[in-house]
Amino acid sequence: MSTAVAVAHQANEEWRQPSRGIVGMACLIAAESAIFIIFVVAYIFYTGKSLTGPTPREVLELPIFSTICLLSSSITVHFAVHELRASKVRLSAWWLAATVLLGSIFIASTAAEWYKLIYHDGLTIRTNLFGTTFYSLVGLHASHVIAGLIMLGLALIFTLMGKVNQSHAERLEVLSIYWHFVDAVWVVVFTVVYILGR
Amino acid sequence: MEQKSEAGHNAVHMPSPTVWPMVLAMGLTLIITGMVTSAAVSVLGLILSLASVIGWFREVLPHEAHQMVDAVEEEIEISSARKSIDRLPIDPMHRKLVPLEIFRITTGIKGGIAGGIAMIVPATIFSLLKYHSFWYATNLMAAGGFVSWAGQSDQFLAQFHLEGLLAALVIHTVASVLVGLLYGAMLPMFPRWPILTAGFLAPLLWTGLLFSTLEFISPVLNERISWFWFIPSQIAFGLVCGFVVNLQAKVRTPQFQALPFALRAGLHGAIGEAGDETHPKDGKA
């Protein structure tokens, strides 16, 4: 008997496997979800347990506008991938730019919210349990938004530099999955912090 | 990397070595180390991390860096020193394929549900005879789930409680279905005396297990349970469940499909007969 492996009958069916990029991103999302779940559990566990004020009801306002911005950025990034698939690079760049813009608005309004909380309402991470859990949960989410923005920004820059073409559509798709995830987390955070927690 | 030049080359794409993953790891570690030593360390870590992120990016974008490696096809003979295989003296198959026939999963569920319903009869009789109440047995079962019921009187347990009914229903259904599934899986293994095994042995074993552990699982239940009545209700379950399970048709497993035609057609008997002990050696499935 000789060489290599296995009786090569014929590999008649086509051999297909999932893309490693998407599998990798799914794994990352599973791991990140577990992190967020723990923070959300801590938030829920500690709602109403602060020994001193201020309480969520006193200081939190519903961030409706920024929420709309963030959620609609999911749609724009979807179109960016869609257009890149169809080899329409310019159009894809526009959609990407819109995504980055919407994401930035979200971050800016979070920053404004924190500024108000810290300087007007005197709520810091040290103030009470509400402060601790609020800043860490919302901050954890915001840091994910920032990471996503940096990567989307890079993608935008590369696109504008003309280095991106249809063959990169899958990578952009992987990135867009991450972005959808960040948005989905916001829905949970929003519900828990701004609706149930108040 | 091996690079021999011989006949039979083909070039293989392999990712090229890179130092950046290591530098990035070091950078991140230094950033963190700064938190327990001094900020200068963090700064150094930050510089390293940024440099390596850029370096890494440039390696994978727009295209991953590759190097071509010459793959040398070596003659590697794959053969076994053990050419002789012990054959089974009886079985023309050389391999034991088990099981050939099994019950469907739904069979077990059906049996469990039927048994669960049958069990209610003795339990209710017990409840009516001893406490003159239809609900006593139900509440007793539910009590495991309610801490506050531990100290309640018999009278309380004899009344109707909706949450008690619901909890008992859940506990009873889950347990019955699980045991039913077990019956579905196990009965084909003991084909000899189905009434004895399914109807009596299994319930008695189960009762024994419960008798010794119930104290820890549900102290309330343990205090008041009447083992004398418990056994008939278990036997009712076993008989009905076993009966229902055995009524259903068995299905053939893929192992059966793998048998040669003559065996499947029943021309050679003696496949998978109970007690047909085989001693496969060297490479039997």
Add this chain to the structure above:
Amino acid sequence: MVTQTPVTSIAGHAPASQHGSRAFDVVYDWITTVDHKKIGIMYIVYALIFLVIAGIEALLMRVQLAVPNNTFVSPQSFNRLFTMHGTTMVFFVGMPILFGFGNYLIPLMIGARDMAFPRLNAFSFWISAFSGFLLYFSYFAGSGLYGAGTAPDVGWFAYAPLTARVFSPGHSTDYWTLSVLLSSIGSLGTALNIVATTLSMRCPGMKLSRMPLLVWLYFVTSCIAFIAISPLSAAQIMLVIDRYLGGHFFDTQAGGSAVLWMHFFWIFGHPEVYILVLPAFAFANEIIPVFSRKAIFGYPAMVSATVGIGFISMGVWAHHMFTVGLGPGANAFFTLATMVIAVPTGIKIFNWLATMWGGNIHFSTPMIFSIGFLFQFLVAGLTGVMLAAAPFDWQLGNSYFVVAHFHYVLVGAILFMIFAAFYYWYPKMTGRMLSERLGKWHFWLFVIGFHLTFDFMHIPGILGMPRRIYTYEADRGWAIWNMIVSSGAIFQTIATLIFVYNLVVSYFKGAVAGPDPWDAWTLEWSTSSPPPSYNFAKTPTVESRRPLWDLKHPEEPDTQYE
């Protein structure tokens, strides 16, 4: 048969350069490598180094406890010793060594050329390695209680509020938190890589239902890792927020809860023990069939039992917290859930036994270690089921009985299977066989030492000896048992030294292995030993679960039966 001459150095041939020494080239080659085999070997070597370090710590503790009222080490050092021993063994020995074998074997077994993300793979290794160094750097730099510069001393589960700034000033606890946090980045990276590799890199014909069981088990382990390790990271981040930013997560003064930390830790902690034990099962799944000369019994049952264990292991964490007082509902739930785990575990044990049943068993070193594993794992599972009964646990929780239980698993099962894996795959990794004679010495000495230590460790536990005490009075009746326990450590030390000696000497002098020394059936044995960097010159194609069996026995291939 063409015998392979072993490649002289597993470092491979760095392109010969005129300037610069050859040593530098070799080092540079290893630092920059993205080859899964080299990364696997680095993981293993690094874990072995930490194994020796943590082993020495254990030895020091046993010397201290051998006789009553001993003053061999101070109480403070004793606390540091058990903290560092536990942390090291779990995070810097167990996980890296298992990931190392996984890294090395998975691509070879599924006929791939490398992992799915080779650079991420290198990154994960290095960050785990550096985090280990960071932890041990604390011995030189961490300022602990009252400025005593030194290592963490809060125990491997670091219960709050002991970890709060007030009770643990200085940085010793920070070293623990930060290094474990870093290492979990590495673990998550490797787990991700393993999942992506198994799903996306299989060679043609390697359906999921044909993958070697080892690959299946690593796949499940990695999935558990995502859901288990992340909660730990989250809890560590909270602890860092408490300690650095003045947060109150675990600050009982401000309404924070210490029990919440316990929950978070054990939500990680229990699945973690399965992350450690599943790879050991994985080795057994490969080794036992080959040395019984039979295919594994009940492949689908094995896979589903593994998946079942994965799910159940998520729902049992509070059996570590019975003594907290969870209430009867939770006690009953966690007692039952824990006992349920014994069912899929039992299925596995029976399948291994059925595999051996009627087989033509070869008692080579890998196999005798596996047989030891079978018995010892059984006993460990039994003490586990005992502890799972809440009232029993109220008596024995936090005693040496618990220590004996989990060392029975960690040493008796996991370490034994790691040794078995060394004897089995060392020929593939280096091209040389390990000495069988030394292997037998290793095995018997280790078995004797193991049983002396860990069988007898149950007894002081039952007699009421709490864990983590640095010494005890002579009149407690524990002295004789502790003496026996400590004496077992001597045997284990000698056995380990023999093992390390065997590893080193066989590398140079061992018998040449050839590609397939065990007459095995999985793909890694179809390429040379050690394999070339590209693993397979031609990507293999498989048609059954045992591709090499099909080749060796063309008259009766497995393909007929699938």
